[in-house]
Structures are given as C-alpha cells and as structure tokens.
Amino acid sequence: MNRVTRTAQRWVVFAVAVGLWELVTQLAKAAEAEKSFFFPPPSEIALTAKDLWFSSAFGDHIVPGISRMLGGWALAGVIGIALGILLGRSRRAMAYLGAVFNFLRSIPPPLLVPFFVAAVGPTNMQFPTIVFGAIWPVLLNTVDGARGVDATKVETARVFRLSRAQWTFGVVLPSALPKVFAGLRLSLSIALILMVISELIGSANGIGNQLVRAQRDYEPTAMWAWIVLLGVLGYLFNTLLLVLERRALAWQPRHSLETQALATGG
Amino acid sequence: MNMLEVDGLGHTYKGKDGSHTAIDGLDFTVGAGELVCVVGPSGCGKSTLLRTIAGLIRPSRGTVSLHGNKVDGVPSDLAVVFQDYSRSLFPWLSVTRNVEFPLRTLSRTEREARAVEALAAVGLSTAGKKYPWQLSGGMQQRVAIARALAYRPSLLLMDEPFASVDAQTRFELEDLLLRIRREQDTTVLLVTHDIDESVYLGDRVLVLSKSPATVVAHLDVPLGPVRDQITTRASDDFVELRAKVAGLLQGAPVTVR
Numbered sequence: 265m266n267r268v269t270r271t272a273q274r275w276v277v278f279a280v281a282v283g284l285w286e287l288v289t290q291l292a293k294a295a296e297a298e299k300s301f302f303f304p305p306p307s308e309i310a311l312t313a314k315d316l317w318f319s320s321a322f323g324d325h326i327v328p329g330i331s332r333m334l335g336g337w338a339l340a341g342v343i344g345i346a347l348g349i350l351l352g353r354s355r356r357a358m359a360y361l362g363a364v365f366n367f368l369r370s371i372p373p374p375l376l377v378p379f380f381v382a383a384v385g386p387t388n389m390q391f392p393t394i395v396f397g398a399i400w401p402v403l404l405n406t407v408d409g410a411r412g413v414d415a416t417k418v419e420t421a422r423v424f425r426l427s428r429a430q431w432t433f434g435v436v437l438p439s440a441l442p443k444v445f446a447g448l449r450l451s452l453s454i455a456l457i458l459m460v461i462s463e464l465i466g467s468a469n470g471i472g473n474q475l476v477r478a479q480r481d482y483e484p485t486a487m488w489a490w491i492v493l494l495g496v497l498g499y500l501f502n503t504l505l506l507v508l509e510r511r512a513l514a515w516q517p518r519h520s521l522e523t524q525a526l527a528t529g530g
Numbered sequence: 531m532n533m534l535e536v537d538g539l540g541h542t543y544k545g546k547d548g549s550h551t552a553i554d555g556l557d558f559t560v561g562a563g564e565l566v567c568v569v570g571p572s573g574c575g576k577s578t579l580l581r582t583i584a585g586l587i588r589p590s591r592g593t594v595s596l597h598g599n600k601v602d603g604v605p606s607d608l609a610v611v612f613q614d615y616s617r618s619l620f621p622w623l624s625v626t627r628n629v630e631f632p633l634r635t636l637s638r639t640e641r642e643a644r645a646v647e648a649l650a651a652v653g654l655s656t657a658g659k660k661y662p663w664q665l666s667g668g669m670q671q672r673v674a675i676a677r678a679l680a681y682r683p684s685l686l687l688m689d690e691p692f693a694s695v696d697a698q699t700r701f702e703l704e705d706l707l708l709r710i711r712r713e714q715d716t717t718v719l720l721v722t723h724d725i726d727e728s729v730y731l732g733d734r735v736l737v738l739s740k741s742p743a744t745v746v747a748h749l750d751v752p753l754g755p756v757r758d759q760i761t762t763r764a765s766d767d768f769v770e771l772r773a774k775v776a777g778l779l780q781g782a783p784v785t786v787r
Contacts, residue, residue, distance in 0.1 A: 416612055416617035419581075419612070423608070425604055427634060515622040516622075517663050
C-alpha cells in the first residue's frame with residue numbers, strides 16, 4: 265500500500281464523521297431545535313477557532329498552557345527515568361517502595377488539584393500538579409524495563425568488565441527504552457489532561473482558563489474551539505513522540521514497535 | 531606453561547530448601563594454546579564450573595588460577611562466549627559496535643582496527659553495519675565470537691556455544707573455531723554436552739560425572755590440528771574416543787569405584 269492510500273484510509277472515517285456532524289448540526293440549527301445553540305456546526309467552530317487560536321490568545325494563553333504541559337512532562341520524564349533506572353537496578357529498593365508508588369499512582373491525578381491549590385496557591389499549582397501526576401507512568405515503566413535486563417546481558421557486562429557508565433547508559437537504559445517510551449506516552453496524555461484541569465481553577469491564563477471563560481460568557485462555539493485545540497495538541501504531541509520513539513528504537517525489528525504502539529494506545 | 535589451574539574446586543549453592551553441591555573436588559589444568567573440552571551430562575554443573583572459572587561465582591572450595599594469579603572477581607583478560615547469543619549481544623548496537631563495546635580503554639582507531647580484524651576472522655567483514663537481529667543465529671554467534679576475539683583474552687571460555695544453532699551451522703562454526711585457534715593460538719576451554727563435539731574440537735577432553743560433578747577422565751585426542759567434518763568423524767581414533775567418552779558418561783558411577 266502506498267503512502268497516499270494509507271493516509272486516505274486513516275482519515276476517511278474522521279472526515280465522514282465530521283461531515284455527518286456538520287449535517288446534523290446544520291439541520292438542528294435550521295429547525296431551531298432546543299439546545300442547538302450548544303452544538304454549533306463544525307464549520308462555525310473552525311472559523312471561531314481560526315480567529316481565537318491566531319489572535320493575541322496564542323501568546324497569552326496557548327503558549328503558556330503548552331509550556332506548562334511540556335515543561336511538567338519533561339521534568340516528570342527526567343526524574344522518572346533517572347529514578348526508575350536507579351531503583352530498577354537496586355535489589356531491595358522496590359521491595360520497600362513498590363507499595364508506596366502503587367498507592368500514589370492509584371490516586372486519580374486530577375484529584376491532586378485541590379491539594380496543590382491549598383499547598384502552593386491557585387496561581388502556582390499547575391506545574392507541580394502536572395509533574396506529580398505525570399511522573400508515575402514513566403517511573404514505574406522505567407523500573408520495569410531496568411529490572412528486565414536479562415541474566416545473560418548482566419553476565420556479559422561483568423565478563424567484559426564494562427564501566428559503570430557503559431552499564432547504565434549502554435546496557436540498562438537501552439534495554440529499558442521501549443518501556444520508557446510507553447511510559448512517556450502515557451505521561452504525555454496525563455500531562456495534557458492535568459494542564460487543562462489545573463488551568464480551570466485559579467490560573468490567570470492558559471487553555472483551561474479560556475475554556476472556563478468561554479463557558480461563563482455563554483460562548484459555546486469558543487468552548488468548542490478550545491476543546492478542539494486540546495484534541496489537536498494531543499494528537500500532534502503524540503505523533504511527534506512516536507516519530508522520536510521510532511528513531512530512538514530504530515534498532516528494533518519494525519513489527520515489535522507497531523505492536524507496542526497499539527498496546528499502549530499510541 | 532599452564533594458563534589455567536583448577537585446584538580442589540567445589541561449589542555448593544545454599545537455598546531455602548537445603549543446599550546443592552554442583553561441583554566438587556575438581557582438579558585440572560589447561561596449557562597455553564590448548565583447546566580443552568569439558569563434557570558432562572545435562573545439569574551436572576558444567577555451567578557452574580565455567581562461571582567459577584570466569585569469576586562470576588565465588589567458589590565455596592578450592593582455587594582457580596589464571597597464568598598464576600588467583601581468580602577473585604572477573605579477570606581482565608578473559609572472555610566468554612555464551613550459548614544464548616541473541617541475549618549476549620546488544621541488539622541496539624550494530625555488529626561493529628557490539629565488537630568494539632568492551633574495548634573502552636583503547637583508542638578509537640585501535641578499537642576499529644580490532645573490530646575489522648575480528649570480524650574478518652569470523653567471515654563477517656561485510657556485516658559490520660547490520661544489527662544482530664538482521665543476521666541468522668549462526669552469524670550472530672560469529673559476532674559473539676568476534677567480540678571475544680577482539681578482546682584478546684588469555685583464556686576464552688565457551689559455554690555450549692553451538693547448542694542453539696542447527697546441525698549444518700554447528701559444523702561450520704566448529705570448523706571456524708578450529709581455524710581461529712590454529713591461526714591465533716588462542717587458549718580455549720569449551721563446555722558442551724555433545725560427545726562428538728568434544729572429541730572433534732578438543733586437544734583433550736575432560737569427562738565429568740553426574741552432579742556433583744567430578745572429573746572422571748582426562749582423554750588426549752590424537753587427531754592433530756587439522757580436522758575435517760567427514761574424514762575425521764569417520765576415522766578409527768574418533769570413533770573409538772567417542773565410544774570411550776560415551777561409556778564414561780553412561781557408566782560414570784562404575785568408573786569412580
């Protein structure tokens with residue numbers, strides 16, 4: 265199958281769905297159906313989105329929102345990978361910490377918002393909320409990956425007297441990398457969710473902030489425009505991460521990559 | 531000169547459900563440039579023996595000395611070729627990088643030169659840029675052998691190195707090993723459960739008993755340095771020796787007396 269047909273195949277259902285949506289909402293609008301005000305046609309959403317996204321809101325709200333999300337996710341990634349490698353190769357660490365981590369991970373991350381509002385104040389709590397929520401999938405996946413270095417590789421490393429740096433960055437990290445990326449992808453979607461949710465409350469700017477404002481101002485089309493933006497951002501970042509992953513894991517046989525992407529919702 | 535001296539070597543694993551003695555009272559030597567095969571029944575402790583010699587396991591009793599130095603931890607001039615080549619190689623490194631990886635103390639040019647030389651010795655000069663999974667099993671084991679050769683060990687240990695490849699490939703790799711040690715004068719200790727292989731490859735064969743493994747017999751193999759899969763295996767000496775080893779393995783308890 266060539267590239268064009270594959271792209272067409274990927275987008276055909278999406279295009280049909282949007283078309284149907286347009287049809288139904290236009291009909292509802294023409295019939296002045298109850299609540300049709302809250303369901304503007306996609307074409308109207310698109311026009312509003314174009315105005316909103318490329319206005320001053322871009323610098324005032326979209327950039328701050330994305331920075332929080334990516335910054336929080338990156339920090340969670342760095343801490344998660346470093347700690348995960350360390351703990352994953354320790355014989356006892358996870359015996360002590362496993363239960364604590366699983367408990368903390370089990371707390372639905374959005375519920376941390378009230379805590380961080382109280383602890384650091386409503387205007388500063390977005391970043392720590394994102395970091396704390398996004399760290400668990402990377403951390404636990406990295407631990408899992410680092411633990412999974414097989415016995416033969418451990419013995420090979422010992423026989424050839426590899427240095428500590430070679431062992432950590434040349435053996436453990438690459439062994440864990442497929443799982444690390446699976447964790448990073450989960451964390452990315454959590455970071456997106458937490459970015460919006462944390463911005464709904466107390467934030468002076470951001471996409472969530474604008475979403476709430478549109479709701480208060482009774483502007484459903486603007487609300488939809490922000491919701492669509494979140495979808496676009498989620499899709500975009502996930503795609504970029506997949507490209508990065510394919511490069512970093514280029515040494516893997518192709519089929520195993522695609523199975524993993526499917527399994528983790530990539 | 532003795533490259534390897536094993537003296538009163540024994541190892542007992544202590545577990546929750548009692549202890550298990552894998553090897554006991556092993557005494558033997560391997561001279562420089564010799565290829566010695568250790569053959570024994572499955573599960574007799576061959577792997578334990580190899581791991582104590584490599585310094586991966588600290589033995590409960592006895593000593594291992596490599597050119598006169600007592601082994602305590604993995605010696606710097608020892609290499610191992612493991613049975614499971616697909617796990618022993620690093621799949622994220624190309625073939626050349628796999629071979630170069632353990633040579634971190636050398637300069638870049640020297641590393642490259644050693645890799646080129648070692649890959650040529652195993653007949654993989656053109657595969658350097660490939661990843662291990664792109665190669666057949668036999669070729670992957672050649673990469674593992676090249677990696678060990680590039681390390682230039684005083685002693686090369688091989689743990690059932692050809693047990694995971696098909697028969698045809700095994701013959702090729704056996705001949706490759708014989709050629710390499712003729713050319714490079716490598717000292718090799720090879721552990722196998724395959725009687726024919728031990729006789730075909732070895733200058734000497736050490737026959738081990740069932741667990742706990744002790745040395746039942748040292749046999750010299752008078753087949754000369756150049757061997758051939760068809761004529762050597764059909765020769766009287768070969769047939770007689772393989773029968774002798776098989777008898778020793780089957781009748782191990784009787785021989786101990």
